[in-house]
Amino acid sequence: MLLVDDDAAIRRTLTVGLELEGFDVVCASGGRPALEAVGAVRPAVMLLDLTMPDLDGLEVLRRLRVAGEDLPVCVLSARDQVADRVQGLEEGADDYVVKPFALEEVSARLHALLRRRPPRETDAVVVGDIELDPAGFSARRAGRDLELTRREFELLHLFLRNPGVVLDRRRLHEEIWRYTFDPGTNPTDVFVGYLRRKLEAGGEPRVLHTVRGVGFVLRA
Amino acid sequence: MLLVDDDAAIRRTLTVGLELEGFDVVCASGGRPALEAVGAVRPAVMLLDLTMPDLDGLEVLRRLRVAGEDLPVCVLSARDQVADRVQGLEEGADDYVVKPFALEEVSARLHALLRRRPPRETDAVVVGDIELDPAGFSARRAGRDLELTRREFELLHLFLRNPGVVLDRRRLHEEIWRYTFDPGTNPTDVFVGYLRRKLEAGGEPRVLHTVRGVGFVLRA
DNA sequence: ACGCTTCGTGAGAACTTCGTGAGAGATCGC
């Protein structure tokens, strides 16, 4: 979750409390950092303070919605009038909690929002500048679309699920080609080659390294 | 929306107020009638009082969730302790408003819930320049009416509900043709072909892409 | 430095998968 508040004390308190509740918390100290953070960390939910010096919370919300960003947002504010709440909700907030608040309630409300959001981005994998989306059968490096064939895709998927782990030929052969390991011939090497070519087509450094006598590793 | 409260005066007040806000209101006077009403009128959202003589609101909520019913629920209650709210939210409520309440706020919160409503099969779908309206059995691309047959329509509908997701032949076959995947023959390819022809009749770029060895995707 | 092993890659053969036209059978409306 992304926590946005300009008051460092509140940030600290909420971070500690929400982490105890099991949330993975990222903080932003103002409106502009918040907008950047949404793009960068792609949080599942956001807790947004309204009163901030650089960019008002409502403005942040408005910009997110205009940009088509539909992440659930819970507004947290000292403005306690009915009109404030109605305005916040109408601007696209999913919930509105008035300060002072009880940590358990905020946590429960965040959970309620997350409950509605399970099928978000089906287990996409990201390692370094490489991202792979199993649902869409697509993969990108540094934003560039790698047009992978099925085998290449499976291979990259396997490496991405085991970053930093050396995979030997036996393992690769079993996982990609299902059983039967015949040492006579080696499609593995060929496909690692294909993958490297596509991964490095934009001049990026090598990430698929060979470990002589053992196998291959993906390292960012 | 379904309004559940055992107090006739509150029902009356809320009904009048919410109808003025544009809601289509159905009332239930207790827990059991509420459960029946959910099945019968299939409301888009529910406003649920907790304290009721026949069946407690929390129990109603619990039964709905156990039955796999995921309609958004906003609890309305006089129980104002943090613990009550947390309990309500944890039992599966999506929001919790404490009495006395402001009509505008309840209305704004209901709107916020409806905004998140999971799309129903009968809702119109729009992806890029393609729009499809299940109720009217019509589909358009860039304003031009595609005159689809039933199969073509079902196929396009399925793709539109899963934009960016690769659908394999098994899935397509199961969803459109129900059961049995016989690999001997393939209407799927033929109908994808028909669809493409109609989708691209105006010279528009291809949106139904084939993913070799896997299936097809709709990408805008 | 030498020889042995392991890896990288180009070329192309073999294979799989896809696209589409033609037409038979089913269905529907009139």
Next chain:
DNA sequence: GCGATCTCTCACGAAGTTCTCACGAAGCGT
């Protein structure tokens, strides 16, 4: 019934993918 769709099968050519093979390059141990 009868004609007009609509749905589906089939088959074949086209296109893309996978895999084998072979040879040169690069590491590794002595």
